[in-house]
Amino acid sequence: MPGLTLGDTVPNLELQTTQGKMKLHDYIDDSFTIIFSHPGDFTPVCTTELGAMAAYADEFAKRGVKLLGLSCDDITSHAEWIKDIEAYNNGHKVTYPIAADPNREIIKQLNMVEPDEKDPSGNQVPSRALHIVGSDNKIKLSFLYPAGTGRNMDEVVRVLDSLQKTSKHKVATPANWKPGDPVVISPSVSNEEAKKLFPQGYKTVDLPSKKDYLRFTNV
Amino acid sequence: MPGLTLGDTVPNLELQTTQGKMKLHDYIDDSFTIIFSHPGDFTPVCTTELGAMAAYADEFAKRGVKLLGLSCDDITSHAEWIKDIEAYNNGHKVTYPIAADPNREIIKQLNMVEPDEKDPSGNQVPSRALHIVGSDNKIKLSFLYPAGTGRNMDEVVRVLDSLQKTSKHKVATPANWKPGDPVVISPSVSNEEAKKLFPQGYKTVDLPSKKDYLRFTNV
Numbered sequence: 001m002p003g004l005t006l007g008d009t010v011p012n013l014e015l016q017t018t019q020g021k022m023k024l025h026d027y028i029d030d031s032f033t034i035i036f037s038h039p040g041d042f043t044p045v046c047t048t049e050l051g052a053m054a055a056y057a058d059e060f061a062k063r064g065v066k067l068l069g070l071s072c073d074d075i076t077s078h079a080e081w082i083k084d085i086e087a088y089n090n091g092h093k094v095t096y097p098i099a100a101d102p103n104r105e106i107i108k109q110l111n112m113v114e115p116d117e118k119d120p121s122g123n124q125v126p127s128r129a130l131h132i133v134g135s136d137n138k139i140k141l142s143f144l145y146p147a148g149t150g151r152n153m154d155e156v157v158r159v160l161d162s163l164q165k166t167s168k169h170k171v172a173t174p175a176n177w178k179p180g181d182p183v184v185i186s187p188s189v190s191n192e193e194a195k196k197l198f199p200q201g202y203k204t205v206d207l208p209s210k211k212d213y214l215r216f217t218n219v
Numbered sequence: 220m221p222g223l224t225l226g227d228t229v230p231n232l233e234l235q236t237t238q239g240k241m242k243l244h245d246y247i248d249d250s251f252t253i254i255f256s257h258p259g260d261f262t263p264v265c266t267t268e269l270g271a272m273a274a275y276a277d278e279f280a281k282r283g284v285k286l287l288g289l290s291c292d293d294i295t296s297h298a299e300w301i302k303d304i305e306a307y308n309n310g311h312k313v314t315y316p317i318a319a320d321p322n323r324e325i326i327k328q329l330n331m332v333e334p335d336e337k338d339p340s341g342n343q344v345p346s347r348a349l350h351i352v353g354s355d356n357k358i359k360l361s362f363l364y365p366a367g368t369g370r371n372m373d374e375v376v377r378v379l380d381s382l383q384k385t386s387k388h389k390v391a392t393p394a395n396w397k398p399g400d401p402v403v404i405s406p407s408v409s410n411e412e413a414k415k416l417f418p419q420g421y422k423t424v425d426l427p428s429k430k431d432y433l434r435f436t437n438v
Contacts, residue, residue, distance in 0.1 A: 003222045006346055006363050007334020044403035044433045047426075048393035084426040088433065115226020115357075127225055138334075142363040144225050145378065148385035148405075149360065150394040155374045159364065166367035174267035175369040184263035186367075207266075207303040214263045214307065 004111040009137045010035070011109055017068075017097035018078045027097075030135040032160065033066040036151070037112040037126035040119060041073040041081040045150045049128070051089030052153045053096065059157050063164060067096035071126055072107065072119070075100045101126075117147045130156065132163060169219045170197060182216040191215075223330040228356045229254070230328055236287075236316035237297045243287075246316075249354040251379065252285040255370070256331040256345035259338060260292040260300040264369045268347070270308030271372045272315065278376050282383060286315035290345055291326065291338070294319045320345075336366045349375065351382060388438045389416060401435040410434075 004010070012025040027033065036053070038046040053060075053067055060067055073081070078098045085094055099106070104124050107113050112129035119125050128145035140163055145151055162173040171183040185194050185202055194202055194215060202217035223229070231244040246252065255272070257265035272279075272286055279286055292300070297317045304313055318325070323343050326332050331348035338344050347364035359382055364370055381392040390402040404413050404421055413421055413434065421436035 005330055006332070006365060040406075042428060042430050042432055043406050045391045045393050047433055048395075048403070052394040080428065084428050084430075084433075087427050088424060111224055113225070141365060141368060142361070144361040144363070146225060146360060146382075148391040149378055149381040150392050150396055152374055152377060152395055154395065155371055158371060159368055162368040163365075172264045172367040173369050174264050175271040176267075176371055176373065177369055184267070187259075187262050205307060208306050209261060209299065209303050211261050211303075213261055214266055214303075 004109065004131075004139065006139055006142065008139050010131070010133055010139065012137075013106055013109065015068075015097075015099045015106075016075060017099045018075060018082070018094075019097035022097070025137050027066065027068060028133055028135065028137055031064055031066045032135070032140075032163065033068060033133045034060070034130060034156065034160075035068045035070065035110065035133060036128075036130040037070045037107060037110070038128060039114055039117060039125040039147045040071055041077045042084065045128075045147070046071070047081075047085055047088055049150050050094065050098075051085045051092065054085065054092040054094045055089055056153045056157065057092070057095055060160075063157075063160055065160060069096060069098035070101060070106065070110075070112070071098070072101045072104055072123065074102050111142075111144070114147050132156075132160065134163075134167075165219065171217065171219055182218050185215040185217055187213055223328065223350075223358065225358055225361065227358055229350070229352055229358065231356075232325055232328065234287075234316075234318045234325075235294060236318045237294055237301070237313075238316035241316070244356050246285065246287060247352055247354065247356055250283055250285045251354070251359075251382065252287060252352045253279070253349060253375065253379075254287045254289065254329065254352060255347070255349040256289045256326060256329070257347060258333055258336060258344040258366045259290055260296045261303065264347075264366070265290070266300075266304055266307055268369050269313065269317070270304045270311065273304065273311040273313045274308055275372045275376065276311070276314055279379075282376075282379055284379060288315060288317035289320060289325065289329075289331070290317070291320045291323055291342065293321050330361075330363070333366050351375075351379065353382075353386075384438065390436070390438055401437050404434040404436055406432055 114127040205214040424433040
């Protein structure tokens with residue numbers, strides 16, 4: 001029952017990765033960073049996922065977002081497995097580092113332990129956890145998926161766009177929002193302030209309560 | 220830094236809801252149940268989210284899945300606010316219960332605390348957390364989104380379909396999987412066993428490692 005959750009600072013771990021040793025906070029630096037774990041190298045869903053991450057690399061780069069993979073396999077295994085990932089995914093290169101946690105210490109610290117599955121030796125494996133970490137090293141958003149359910153990279157990109165938009169403007173993104181859709185003005189913004197902050201205008205929804213909290217605009 | 224995560228049993232909380240008192244485990248009973256928190260009644264993103272949950276009610280009912288909302292507002296507030304939700308969402312009725320946690324005890328126990336925002340009185344509010352709980356009362360999958368980012372109900376339905384499929388067959392769903400797409404056969408299944416379990420056949424991807432772990436089938 002590890003405790004790391006929204007708002008917590010990720011520990012400044014010393015990592016062994018396919019791109020050398022690094023300290024986690026140095027890697028994050030001033031970027032949004034996606035830390036994502038996978039249960040094991042040379043397993044099916046993981047190959048499709050890390051390949052999808054490689055295929056979406058341009059989308060993440062455009063947004064200034066770094067990627068960091070992680071499992072309990074060692075660096076030699078990762079390096080061999082990358083050949084499979086790239087071959088399966090039409091040659092999309094794995095340009096991001098994949099960290100190794102053979103002692104299963106990091107996955108506990110990062111709340112990335114799969115509860116139901118073990119490796120063939122009976123050791124713990126990581127879940128399909130994905131944390132989006134800000135430049136302040138704090139967790140902004142997490143997906144905790146089990147070994148059987150591959151993640152959806154379109155949803156990862158969607159929430160990144162939301163996090164980046166809401167960090168720049170006093171707005172939030174409604175249910176099922178996609179880039180280009182209207183956003184809502186934060187409740188902390190008065191109507192007076194909203195007129196100044198959003199000179200492009202905004203539209204208040206008329207509700208039975210007659211409270212004017214549902215205000216849409218475009219930013 | 221609350222600890223509840225994947226694989227943990229949700230506590231058998233005594234809940235006050237818009238549909239009366241209930242014990243959480245009695246409500247879950249033998250169904251997949253979605254427990255989802257929202258920062259506050261009469262706020263913009265929440266109105267779109269709980270409305271989306273109402274609009275998707277048929278999708279959840281078809282899958283035998285129960286819904287349970289939760290925030291720190293009281294029952295009277297919830298009841299008034301539901302009028303706004305239904306009006307905004309073209310009359311889709313809120314047929315699921317919304318629990319009240321005015322003492323902010325439940326959100327801590329369920330790992331649903333928003334780290335960055337407070338209500339106008341300076342009290343803690345819930346994050347946009349969403350746990351999918353199985354009939355064994357254990358957490359199968361979690362989304363932990365901050366107050367500014369509304370959830371994506373299509374992703375919720377997608378992962379439910381994955382969880383239900385992988386609980387019935389020895390398969391997993393690859394990255395970006397959608398219902399109807401091929402699934403992968405679990406690594407624990409030998410090729411011999413796979414021939415028996417999947418008489419419809421399966422296709423093994425040829426990889427540089429020559430390990431035959433990436434096997435697609437349809438179930």
